[in-house]
Amino acid sequence: MFGTGLLKGLGITLKHFTDTFKDDRQKVPSRYQDSVQLDNGRRIIEQPLSQEGLLTIQYPEERRLLPERFRYIPMLVWDTEKGEDRCTACGICAKVCPPQCIWIVRDSDENGKPVTRPAEFYIDTAVCMSCSFCAEFCPFDAIKMNHDYELAVYDRYPQLVYDKEELTVPVEYYAALWPAQYAAEQEQMRAKEEEEQRRAEEKKKAAAAKAKAKAAGAEQEAKPKRSKEELDALRKQAAAKAAARGKEGESEAAPASSADDAKKARLEELKRKAAEKARQRKEQSGE
Ligand code: SF4
Ligand code: SF4
Missing domain, CATH: 3.30.70.3270 (Alpha-Beta Plaits)
Incomplete structure (x- = not known):
């Protein structure tokens, strides 16, 4: 219908007008009293999200507080x-x-x-x-x-x-502009540092335990811990083994000497037979 848009626009303007008065009544004496005065003479004014009315800013002396996620360059x-x-x-x-x-x-x-x-x-x-x-x-x-x-x-x-x-x-300037993000980053950084520290300590402990085990192993190899009784028993065992080995040597040597004697007797027999044959051949040639 002709004029509907116009009426709608006027309605929005009227709403802003009345909302502004409502906001003013909520914040007595003034909505501008919580503004922040900067060193350079400027004032920063914040309009809370709960307020929907118009906020008049005397730019450039006054600025609106920018949301944290505002970005420019x-x-x-x-x-x-x-x-x-x-x-x-x-x-x-x-x-x-x-x-x-x-x-x-x-x-x-x-x-x-x-x-x-x-x-x-x-x-x-x-x-x-x-x-x-x-x-x-x-x-x-x-x-x-x-x-x-x-x-x-x-x-x-x-x-x-x-x-x-x-x-x-x-x-510090960045922390003031982006307080929530800065705090989250600091927290992350702290957690990361703690994790790194924990890992380094674990590594250090593992290295110390390894070195200790290695040293204990080397000590055990270098000095076998045996009691006096054990050592005596070991000595006795070694002596018994040596004695047994001596007897085995003797019994092995006896058959060897008897084999040598048989060899010598056979040689003597052969020599005797050869001398006998030579004597017979000599007698035959003398006839
Ligand atoms: S450290 Fe960050 S700012 Fe610097 S060159 Fe790398 S990405 Fe760019
Ligand atoms: S410098 Fe490049 S990457 Fe960074 S905000 Fe500007 S256009 Fe984007």
């Missing part, structure tokens, strides 16, 4: 405790970035050997489409999404190409 996290970049210049973020707007130059030591930190890191924020793939894929939680959206400049290049210095923020 990436930032690099500086580990204040360790005093170093979290980034290891692995290059994964540059690889996964759909519009390819990240450039990284890996640093090197005095011998020219590459080291795990970036010497240069650039993001062309004019090309970045805030997809957050870089932050999702970074294995070191080194790149996160910043909430800062006021990046207007007069010249696109080079002002919108952010270098490492412009991108780097302390870890």
Whole structure:
């Protein structure tokens, strides 16, 4: 029907109008009293999800509190405790970035050997489409999404190409922008460290037990523990064995000597027969 859309629109406007008064009545004296005053003179105002009315913000002096998952352009996290970049210049973020707007130059030591930190890191924020793939894929939680959206400049290049210095923020800044995510990451990190520590201790214990068993085995081999009685019994056994072996030797030697005697007697017999034959041959030749 003609005019239905118009009436519907007016109804929505009227609802916002009345909701705003309802919100005002819920929060006495003012919905703006819980705002946070920043050092730079600005105020951050939060509208709770329970309120549906209109919230008037005096921008730019006042800003709305952004939800944690709001993202604009990436930032690099500086580990204040360790005093170093979290980034290891692995290059994964540059690889996964759909519009390819990240450039990284890996640093090197005095011998020219590459080291795990970036010497240069650039993001062309004019090309970045805030997809957050870089932050999702970074294995070191080194790149996160910043909430800062006021990046207007007069010249696109080079002002919108952010270098490492412009991108780097302390870890505390990241923790303040993303409190829930930061707490979850810390918890994960703590659990990982504990697991690593537990494994290292288990490994250490296993190595100590192995070394102890090895030492005990070597000691046993080197010094067989036998009592005096056992040793005496062993000595007696050895003596008995030696005696038995001596007797066996004698009995084996006797048949050998008798065989020699028989051999000698046979030789004598043969010699005697040969001498007899020679004597007979001599007598026949004398005839
Ligand atoms: S920000 Fe993360 S993914 Fe990108 S180079 Fe550094 S460590 Fe690798
Ligand atoms: S947010 Fe997306 S487009 Fe922007 S630098 Fe990261 S991966 Fe690239």
